[in-house]
Amino acid sequence: MFTLYPRVLAGNYPAVFAFYEAVLPELMGCALVRGDAASGYASWDTPEGTTAFAVIQRDAFAGEVSSAPPAGGATFVVPAADAAAVDAAVALCRRHGGVLVAPARDLPGWGLRAAHLHDPDGNLLEIQTY
Structure with a gap:
């Protein structure tokens, strides 16, 4: 079954990545499965293996989707x-x-x-x- 998960559009991708990399494992038991501080995209999965959270560089996303929301809206x-x-x-x-x-x-x-x-x-x- 597919589930919804949040994707943060990050203006300062390295700082946002570092924050969620530091807190998601302890807060939600999620593990980083793709990306790093320089990749522009990262995602974390639940212990069951489903994606729970993702971060993407805002500029990369906005370049593909013109209706990308402004910073800090979630x-x-x-x-x-x-x-x-x-x-x-x-x-x-x-x-x-x-x-x-x-x-x-x-x-x-x-x-x-x-x-x-x-x-x-x-x-x-x-x-x-x-």
Whole structure:
């Protein structure tokens, strides 16, 4: 079965690649299966072998698809088991260049705890309990 997966269009591909290479294995158990910091395209697979996430150099994509969106337009939700896992994920992301936008806080109306960070290209990561 095919599944949807996010593809980040990176203006600063090396920085965005480095960020996700550092955090995806720990946050989601994903492994890099193609690409590197200089390739312009990289993807990570789940332990089951399906693509879970990809990063592509914005200029290369925009050259092929004229309707490529502007920088920093995506939001990614990263599930965390509990409040301690949210805090650990935030710390991990910050160590690797994530910028804290809103610290972890309880959102009783939604029944969860969440924190918000930007990746190096301004995409929003929401780390939340499930």
